[in-house]
Amino acid sequence: MVDAVFLALSVLTIGSAIVALEIRSLIYGSIALMLTLSGIAGFFLLLDAPFVAMFQLSVYVGSIAVLILFTVMLVRRELIFNKIEDKRRRYAGIGLMLALMLGIGMIIIGSGMKSIETNSPSVDYKKIGEDFLTYYSPALIVMALILASSVVGALTLARREDMTNDQRTD
């Protein structure tokens, strides 16, 4: 049962990832990207991590994909996309991907990951939160600082000096 679901999810994820790269229509490409990200959420569900799966859905599908849709729909595509059709580049990309996957796969298989016990009970999300606030608290603080600085950076970039706000707010 799990194997069939795993296979279906793999086909969905990889297939829609290829579609997202290859299809001409940008809208369909972003829909395919959403399917890929949902497929990854499905993998997390299979791995007994519903917490991560739900965050994957609400952050990646619910926000990131919406941002991509926004950009695709609102910006004229000649401005951001420059079409270069090159057969050799495509084959080079496929070759590079295969080499990377083979390399990473060999490392993972050789690292003794296969001997990990898979029947252990799933980790509770409360435990993750506890660890984050005690042992990994420096990492949490660094992440928070990075996020805050990127938000501030985005606000600074988006701010325009030459425009006055003449809309009433009352």
Place this chain on the structure above:
Amino acid sequence: MSTIAPQFRLSRFIASLTDIIFWVLLIFSLVGLPIVFIVLFYIKMPLINNQLLTPYLAMTWMADPSRTLPIIKTLLHTTFFHVLAFPGFGFAALLAAATIFVERKFLAKMQLRVGPLYCGKIEGILQLMGDGLKLISKEIIIPAKADKPIFWVGPLLFVGTAGAFVSLIPVAPGGWVVANPSVGLLAVFATIGFFPIISVLTAWAANNKWTFIGGLRALHQMIAFEIPLILSLLSIVILTGTLNLSQIVESQQHYWWIVFTPISAIVFFICIIAELERIPFDLPEAESEIVAGWLTEFSGMMYGLIQLGTYLKLYAFAGLFTVLFLGGWNGPSVWPPFPADIVTQGITIGPVTAKIAGLPLFDQQMLNGTLWFVIKTVGVILLILLPRGVFPRIRIDMLLHTGWYKLIGLAFINIFIALGLLYAGVLGPGGLIQ
């Protein structure tokens, strides 16, 4: 005499009904029964109590009155029933349909109109059925330059997402919920995140400027109000220490969370109205500006599906408000207990005593819980309907200002109140008030 069908005769109507029944029986016995037996020939039937379960035996068991109730009882606890009927789609669709009718009459009374009146003699009670029949029988028109696959799938996805949302709402104690994941509240957030995508994609697919403007408005509005919505619920999660909706309901046996987190409740309520695109936040379908917004090009049952999805979403949000702030199914026990005599001694009518096995069908707690849940949810739904008769539509910049500045700030205030209550040892696990 009806003005719609002046040639109506009751006798002809009854005659046509008997005609239909006759043909159905004839076709079933000539075609249906042989097909059933051919199919049964190929299915391996199980052995029960060393008896082969033939269809004849199964029918005998079903017709046996002493076995009927236990069979129904096991049926009630199957996932199939949960999804289709009680805590799932059927129940929600029934409440949603009632909401549409009540909304029309309620708003009419508020504005000194009469509302639906003619259909069904008594206060237009059959208006909804008439509207449904009209929508089903109407032609579905698809714009020539529309992007057809997305346009077709849009309404289905909308209803599907709304149904997924409905399935997460716990209705009564004892497992009366379709899906009960340990991260229920996160699942709700994940489900809500799909609505803006669906609306903007269908709006784009219809290839019409009104739909596209409406879709972009919907996207802006929903994204802006999703953040305060999530933040306002964090205080509940902090206080209860769980994300499971059933456990959140169980934690409110003595106090409703609205007592401790009133600001969150208000923020959440405003966000509900914005997420549901209702007045005063109905900019995505502002009918006086952009025809019907992102619904402009939908016709026939496609529009009907979107409408069904909208009201399912309304029920689900009202149910979520009840579950999180108003104590869900908790309430004083007002449902009368099932008379014990009937269970132990049976019903005596004259000389005959009938003892029915499997009674009571539902336990008292479940009925009581459902009653309180429905009462509270209907109250919240009426509160959501109320602004439609009172307020005008607000401007988009005011809407976004409200969402991004005011509501997020208010939601944070209540998070700090919740944290204070937790660290002062008043509430939460191990607190003074359990």
